[in-house]
Amino acid sequence: EVQLVESGGGLVKPGGSLRLSCAASGFTFSNAWMSWVRQAPGKGLEWVGRIESKPDGGTTDYAAPVKGRFTISRDDSKNTLYLQMNSLKTEDTAVYYCSTIITGTPAFDYWGQGTLVTVSS
Amino acid sequence: ENVLTQSPGTLSLSPGERATLSCRASQSVSSSYLAWYQQKPGQAPRLLIYGASIRATGIPDRFSGSGSGTDFTLTISRLEPEDFAVYYCQQYGSSPRYIFGQGTKLEIK
Numbered sequence: 001e002v003q004l005v006e007s008g009g010g011l012v013k014p015g016g017s018l019r020l021s022c023a024a025s026g027f028t029f030s031n032a033w034m035s036w037v038r039q040a041p042g043k044g045l046e047w048v049g050r051i052e053s054k055p056d057g058g059t060t061d062y063a064a065p066v067k068g069r070f071t072i073s074r075d076d077s078k079n080t081l082y083l084q085m086n087s088l089k090t091e092d093t094a095v096y097y098c099s100t101i102i103t104g105t106p107a108f109d110y111w112g113q114g115t116l117v118t119v120s121s
Numbered sequence: 122e123n124v125l126t127q128s129p130g131t132l133s134l135s136p137g138e139r140a141t142l143s144c145r146a147s148q149s150v151s152s153s154y155l156a157w158y159q160q161k162p163g164q165a166p167r168l169l170i171y172g173a174s175i176r177a178t179g180i181p182d183r184f185s186g187s188g189s190g191t192d193f194t195l196t197i198s199r200l201e202p203e204d205f206a207v208y209y210c211q212q213y214g215s216s217p218r219y220i221f222g223q224g225t226k227l228e229i230k
Binding site: 035037044045046047050061063064097102105106107108109111112113114 | 153154156158160164165166167168171172177178209211213216217218219220221222223224
């Protein structure tokens with residue numbers, strides 16, 4: 001059974017940093033393309049960024065609102081995905097989900113339960 | 122930048138009725154790159170349809186997707202009580218890579 005478990009959310013002040021983790025199991029993590037998607041309270045879904053599998057190049061890609069501030073990385077030896085968030089803004093307040101990307105088609109098939117990040121002074 | 126517009130914003134129907142949800146793109150989208158998700162309160166989204174018309178694993182056949190170019194549709198043939206939720210369409214493009222529509226709330230009439 002595929003499982004994605006996010007952790008690391010919490011309250012942080014504007015300008016601060018936070019690192020989210022997503023522990024994966026039930027599939028071959030090293031071959032998976034992974035993504036982060038967020039959802040502000042009461043709002044819709046917003047894609048944050050993506051990382052390819054290392055065999056496919058390991059390239060990262062980010063949405064414009066977070067580019068230069070957020071960094072996605074992976075540790076295939078630990079089956080874990082990370083999201084390093086720096087220079088946080090109040091508008092980054094959201095539930096952050098990690099998800100897998102279906103091989104060969106850009107849809108998000110498995111999702112974690114999400115972790116809440118609140119940016120507030 | 123492509124924009125996905127979902128309509129209606131809210132759809133009020135009764136169990137047993139047919140639901141038709143629309144997703145319109147401002148620029149043409151490859152059918153291979155259009156997906157639909159269901160989200161219930163307090164839960165993560167669930168993939169329903171990808172490639173515009175391919176049901177994801179475990180999705181009942183009362184859910185179907187169709188469309189091409191700029192107009193896509195999610196149809197739920199006979200609504201079950203568990204189908205009342207928010208539905209999002211999503212497209213893959215060049216920049217940004219992945220775009221979601223603003224959602225359609227399907228509520229019980």
